[in-house]
């Protein structure tokens with residue numbers, strides 16, 4: 001993905017091409033290199049959906065481009081609007097799989113939650129998305145289209161200000177394409193979104209941390225959810241492969257690029273990981289790590305093995321962290337009434353929901 005690849009009988013999607021790929025494209029068509037920048041801006045900064053819209057490119061060149069290239073992306077097949085303003089977008093990919101994005105408006109800020117995979121292989125016990133299994137990584141064009149469609153649907157006078165990679169899938173297991181996409185997002189000639197307004201959330205794929213921190217300058221969030229290997233492995237099977245000692249080492253050496261802290265996400269599960277002892281174990285685990293902590297009370301979905309924590313237990317957990325010097329914030333999931341909170345949907349439910357327009361599933 002990214003660079004220009006050998007051309008086959010299949011049309012190549014311009015949304016799958018990085019700037020370097022556009023340079024190769026220009027050369028291969030006998031055009032001057034500046035054409036690369038022109039095409040790149042049309043595709044990403046202006047977000048056109050057809051080559052015909054590239055009005056400062058000669059008709060003859062547009063016709064030649066159309067012989068080999070197209071502009072396409074996943075089809076938006078459904079939208080669900082929440083009482084709190086959150087909008088969930090459901091897309092069908094070219095192979096029939098379904099993914100989702102979520103638009104979260106708040107004041108002047110409009111955040112889009114982006115999916116990086118169809119399904120997810122990690123099977124976190126509190127996440128409905130994980131129960132559907134892994135299907136495949138998303139392509140660059142499938143991620144780009146989520147941003148372009150969200151921008152078009154964000155509402156009158158609103159543009160996308162923030163991006164969080166917390167949708168379907170584990171971003172660090174689609175790292176090459178993720179980094180290509182981030183580079184286009186932050187490029188002033190691309191989407192021109194500040195790296196400070198982009199957050200990648202991982203379940204703890206330790207080997208991917210250094211490269212993400214070296215090749216990009218975005219915010220990192222880690223879904224931790226337990227302070228001991230035994231409990232974390234139970235909740236998040238990925239912990240068996242990448243246990244806490246290595247993960248914490250990776251986090252402590254993660255390049256912050258002048259940022260103040262990482263974000264630790266902790267889903268509070270009633271009777272499982274929200275006791276005072278759990279909070280104190282978390283304080284010990286996080287010692288000397290520059291981080292803030294988001295506490296997310298679990299919203300049960302049909303068939304979930306966990307229950308919501310009690311409000312008083314959530315507050316006690318937060319207070320222990322705060323008294324130990326950590327910034328800890330209790331976060332309510334957005335869009336709970338439309339199942340738009342993180343990890344709430346799997347492909348089967350997406351298909352069902354598109355018919356019923358109702359929601360019964362909630363997750364982390």
Ligand code: SF4
Pocket residue numbers: 120121122123124127128129130131167168169170203343364
């Ligand atoms: S919480 Fe994230 S990493 Fe875990 S199963 Fe769900 S989508 Fe995958």
